[in-house]
Amino acid sequence: MRIExxxxxxxxxxxxxxxxxxxxxxxxxxxxxxxxxxxxxVQKIEEDNIKxxxxxxxxxxxxxxxxxxxxxxxxxxxxxxxxxxVVSNSQRKQVDxxxxxKEALKQxxxxxxxxxxxxxxxxxxxxxxxxxxxxxxxLGENGLMRDGKAEGMVGAILIAMMAKKEFIGFIDADNYFPxxxxxxxxxxxxxxxxxxxxxxxxxxxxxxKPKVSAGMYFKKWGRVSEVTNKYMNSxxxxxxxxxxxxxxxGNAGEHAMSLRLAEILPYASGYAVEPQELVSILEGFGExxxxxxxxxxxxxxxxxxxxxxNPHLHEEKxxxxxxxMLLPGLGAIYxxxxxxxxxxxxxxxxxxxxxxxxxxxxPPKPHIINLPKKIDRQKFAAVMKEHLDxxxxxxxx
Amino acid sequence: MRIExxxxxxxxxxxxxxxxxxxxxxxxxxxxxxxxxxxxxVQKIEEDNIKxxxxxxxxxxxxxxxxxxxxxxxxxxxxxxxxxxVVSNSQRKQVDxxxxxKEALKQxxxxxxxxxxxxxxxxxxxxxxxxxxxxxxxLGENGLMRDGKAEGMVGAILIAMMAKKEFIGFIDADNYFPxxxxxxxxxxxxxxxxxxxxxxxxxxxxxxKPKVSAGMYFKKWGRVSEVTNKYMNSxxxxxxxxxxxxxxxGNAGEHAMSLRLAEILPYASGYAVEPQELVSILEGFGExxxxxxxxxxxxxxxxxxxxxxNPHLHEEKxxxxxxxMLLPGLGAIYxxxxxxxxxxxxxxxxxxxxxxxxxxxxPPKPHIINLPKKIDRQKFAAVMKEHLDxxxxxxxx
Numbered sequence: 001m002r003i004e005x006x007x008x009x010x011x012x013x014x015x016x017x018x019x020x021x022x023x024x025x026x027x028x029x030x031x032x033x034x035x036x037x038x039x040x041x042v043q044k045i046e047e048d049n050i051k052x053x054x055x056x057x058x059x060x061x062x063x064x065x066x067x068x069x070x071x072x073x074x075x076x077x078x079x080x081x082x083x084x085x086v087v088s089n090s091q092r093k094q095v096d097x098x099x100x101x102k103e104a105l106k107q108x109x110x111x112x113x114x115x116x117x118x119x120x121x122x123x124x125x126x127x128x129x130x131x132x133x134x135x136x137x138x139l140g141e142n143g144l145m146r147d148g149k150a151e152g153m154v155g156a157i158l159i160a161m162m163a164k165k166e167f168i169g170f171i172d173a174d175n176y177f178p179x180x181x182x183x184x185x186x187x188x189x190x191x192x193x194x195x196x197x198x199x200x201x202x203x204x205x206x207x208x209k210p211k212v213s214a215g216m217y218f219k220k221w222g223r224v225s226e227v228t229n230k231y232m233n234s235x236x237x238x239x240x241x242x243x244x245x246x247x248x249x250g251n252a253g254e255h256a257m258s259l260r261l262a263e264i265l266p267y268a269s270g271y272a273v274e275p276q277e278l279v280s281i282l283e284g285f286g287e288x289x290x291x292x293x294x295x296x297x298x299x300x301x302x303x304x305x306x307x308x309x310n311p312h313l314h315e316e317k318x319x320x321x322x323x324x325m326l327l328p329g330l331g332a333i334y335x336x337x338x339x340x341x342x343x344x345x346x347x348x349x350x351x352x353x354x355x356x357x358x359x360x361x362x363p364p365k366p367h368i369i370n371l372p373k374k375i376d377r378q379k380f381a382a383v384m385k386e387h388l389d390x391x392x393x394x395x396x397x
Numbered sequence: 398m399r400i401e402x403x404x405x406x407x408x409x410x411x412x413x414x415x416x417x418x419x420x421x422x423x424x425x426x427x428x429x430x431x432x433x434x435x436x437x438x439v440q441k442i443e444e445d446n447i448k449x450x451x452x453x454x455x456x457x458x459x460x461x462x463x464x465x466x467x468x469x470x471x472x473x474x475x476x477x478x479x480x481x482x483v484v485s486n487s488q489r490k491q492v493d494x495x496x497x498x499k500e501a502l503k504q505x506x507x508x509x510x511x512x513x514x515x516x517x518x519x520x521x522x523x524x525x526x527x528x529x530x531x532x533x534x535x536l537g538e539n540g541l542m543r544d545g546k547a548e549g550m551v552g553a554i555l556i557a558m559m560a561k562k563e564f565i566g567f568i569d570a571d572n573y574f575p576x577x578x579x580x581x582x583x584x585x586x587x588x589x590x591x592x593x594x595x596x597x598x599x600x601x602x603x604x605x606k607p608k609v610s611a612g613m614y615f616k617k618w619g620r621v622s623e624v625t626n627k628y629m630n631s632x633x634x635x636x637x638x639x640x641x642x643x644x645x646x647g648n649a650g651e652h653a654m655s656l657r658l659a660e661i662l663p664y665a666s667g668y669a670v671e672p673q674e675l676v677s678i679l680e681g682f683g684e685x686x687x688x689x690x691x692x693x694x695x696x697x698x699x700x701x702x703x704x705x706x707n708p709h710l711h712e713e714k715x716x717x718x719x720x721x722m723l724l725p726g727l728g729a730i731y732x733x734x735x736x737x738x739x740x741x742x743x744x745x746x747x748x749x750x751x752x753x754x755x756x757x758x759x760p761p762k763p764h765i766i767n768l769p770k771k772i773d774r775q776k777f778a779a780v781m782k783e784h785l786d787x788x789x790x791x792x793x794x
Binding site: 025 | 399420421422424427439441448451470473474477508509573577580604707708710
């Protein structure tokens with residue numbers, strides 16, 4: 001893969017946020033020796049380095065009643081070396097969708113000789129493992145894991161920790177193009193290969209996001225993304241005293257982290273989860289005297305924003321869904337201790353204009369989930385490992 | 398890449414047409430040793446074998462006033478090892494579109510350090526080279542190459558022969574997904590790696606072809622393809638005396654050939670070109686005593702039909718265009734010496750129903766272009782090589 005070298009990096013405390021880097025070539029061919037003068041501006045990441053990272057990477061597919069055809073396509077786009085972790089919150093009552101997902105996955109894994117783990121968010125063993133490991137933040141009143149994409153994501157992080165992976169990436173199950181899925185996984189690996197710190201994050205910016213409602217129109221920005229980025233940048237700008245537009249992936253659902261970073265971040269429930277990750281990084285490490293873990297502060301946090309060559313084409317969930325995403329994301333920014341009065345003011349104005357809050361109202365404060373590091377790993381693994389076979393999609397004979 | 402092994406092969410004379418093989422996994426990871434019992438039904442083609450073929454392959458992009466954004470995307474999806482040959486028939490008068498295409502290509506090649514050739518169909522030097530080499534089938538009354546995709550394709554075959562490539566693949570310039578383009582090139586290489594004869598052809602079947610007119614609907618078959626396949630199969634069936642449905646890619650614009658095969662086929666002008674290739678193969682080698690070159694008949698002709706994982710999303714050209722494609726394709730089948738009265742009868746019925754011909758009319762007989770092998774290679778190269786620098790997109794410094 002060939003990619004731009006970041007032309008600009010914003011530095012806050014020990015956080016390094018890199019400006020958008022575009023992918024120039026999906027497949028850059030065999031390993032070659034490059035003369036140095038060719039390296040200004042663009043770099044080639046060798047396939048071998050990418051594969052070495054993929055071997056240490058788990059790719060998480062959160063799924064909830066998505067079309068099976070799309071799910072199958074997504075699976076077949078993920079590079080073979082990555083461990084697939086499917087976290088499903090699909091219905092099991094009238095129709096057992098989860099069973100169908102499991103069967104489709106098993107069939108694909110059988111024919112492609114690859115390993116995958118598949119688990120339901122309401123799995124009682126997972127719930128028991130969490131309870132015994134003292135990590136009850138994910139559990140609801142019925143003792144099972146709560147609904148919500150964020151809860152599933154944190155569950156997947158815990159499973160990836162147990163599987164001794166070093167990196168974790170998230171890819172939605174409703175993507176129409178396996179080739180785009182493949183590129184996301186490559187971009188994650190490319191990002192980590194560029195990181196100078198073991199605490200790193202890669203966020204995907206789509207080249208275009210086609211709107212299919214009336215013909216075909218290639219939009220650069222989703223509506224929610226545009227708004228989230230604006231206020232995230234406002235939060236940073238007012239804190240720093242000069243304006244920046246560095247954040248272009250505030251809402252990136254497609255993103256990845258080194259597990260060392262993933263372990264030490266607090267997460268927000270629901271659709272605040274992706275913006276909150278950036279907010280958590282800024283809160284923990286964005287100031288001159290960082291509040292986050294010392295080791296991470298010393299290495300620093302690398303954030304990469306990578307623009308794909310492929311457009312992003314996914315199931316359209318409609319306006320309702322968009323509003324449902326906007327409010328929690330802005331809530332995460334609004335309630336950060338870093339957020340100053342000026343930014344709070346313009347966020348309230350925006351939400352009033354969008355009809356998402358009424359006068360005098362504030363956006364909801366995100367429910368924060370404790371850092372995954374707080375779990376008792378031994379106790380969690382003790383319960384889970386005993387049942388690991390039942391989560392495995394590939395039956396070795 | 399992991400792909401199905403063909404479960405069925407139809408054999409006519411020395412032609413072997415393989416049933417559709419689905420791609421199962423875009424990226425099958427590092428080279429591994431496979432135990433034999435795992436190889437039934439599915440095979441993994443190692444990346445190294447794919448790259449070895451890509452190095453010997455030219456990928457041709459025919460372009461005519463297509464959107465530059467799409468063209469750029471297509472280029473960036475082509476594996477680095479392939480030689481890109483752009484054959485443009487874009488306008489040069491009011492706006493010099495060809496110049497813009499050339500600039501876009503040069504910029505991409507500069508940053509990705511790759512080689513590409515770009516030539517206009519009306520290039521006077523190309524016309525002179527063809528005339529001096531005694532290959533005047535492509536030339537019009539004004540002494541320049543005629544319009545038409547087929548003419549451009551044959552021109553590209555001649556250039557690939559001169560560049561000493563072994564394989565040639567065609568990819569349209571109006572594809573929305575670079576990731577799909579990448580998969581086409583991989584499928585070509587995978588097909589050739591499976592061939593037992595040096596005379597081989599790979600034709601792409603799209604997993605789905607989304608219709609974007611009203612929302613998003615994933616169709617398995619394009620209208621023209623369905624009809625062309627039906628009558629191509631009828632031609633074969635009546636000749637063989639038992640029914641077959643083996644042809645599923647009669648109209649495949651995305652297809653590739655070994656140059657040894659490409660050199661010995663007569664081609665049809667215009668939109669008959671892709672169906673005519675199959676007709677030419679069947680005419681030359683499909684009977685017990687083959688009429689085509691002896692060496693090719695001895696090795697046999699391998700035809701692979703590969704179904705991609707990615708759907709195919711391209712610029713919608715409307716119904717007019719579809720009719721414009723149907724008539725010449727069916728004309729190629731209709732006028733083949735292999736076509737019996739029964740098939741001719743149902744083709745006329747079909748075209749009457751579609752309103753493409755009137756009562757008593759026949760579909761047009763395709764204009765046939767002489768085999769590329771008939772060119773005087775030395776004379777062609779002598780003229781072209783002198784000007785090769787002006788066709789090159791990468792300026793080496």
